[in-house]
Amino acid sequence: MAVTISAMFIAVHDPDAALGFYRDALGLEVRNDVASDGFRWVTVGAPGQDVDIVLSQPHGGRSQAEGDALLSLVMQGSLQAAIFRSDDLDTTFEKVRASGAEVLEEPTSQPWGARDCAFRDPSGNLVRIAQA
Template sequence: MSIALQYSHITVNDPDEALGFYRDALGLEVRNDVASGGFRWVTLGSPDQPGLEIVLSEPHAGRSQADGDTLQELLTKGVLPNIVFSVDDVDAAFEKVRASGAEVLQEPMDQPWGPRDCAFRDPSGNQVRMAKSRPA
């Protein structure tokens, strides 16, 4: 049996604002942009991993009002799960994202458990980490 991650969702307040971070600052490519029922989701991926994508969507997109409200509350609190990107040069990636104006949570550092990493908040408050790629 073969198994691989295909995509993961990131909840954002405003897909256009999020694109400024995920596409422009991180360098991901837009793969799909769909409007449906008054909401929108955008699928992005890395040119280095064609089969792996993230989906940016608003809290109420495809959810009940109550579920969307709950998700919005968690997003506002900044307590949704973080996402970690693997990069070959943490310091260069950090400088590129910092130059975009993103909120810095942690400058690049070597962690006691192994990787060199850094952290930011996206425009919606999600924690986004970048860690040194592991050797193949």
């Protein structure tokens, strides 16, 4: 039996701003862009990788109270969105920094062996990028 990842979800308050980060700065491709009932979600993914990342608004498909609670966590920067890998961390870091993304940590060799960096996406989510 094999289990693989099909999709993951990242809550974002503004899908267009999220595209500026995930598509334009990180280089992910847009796979789907859907609007329904006043909400929008955009599916992106790394070229050649069969994992979808769904960028969804906190209130889409949730009650008002649940959406408000999730939005509050997102806007506080309390959620870690994802850890990506790059085959050239320094170049990726410079490209993402040039996009205007908030830098939390420049490329650093971590005590646990990884070399990575950290940003906040436009919604406040923590995004790390590790050297592949």
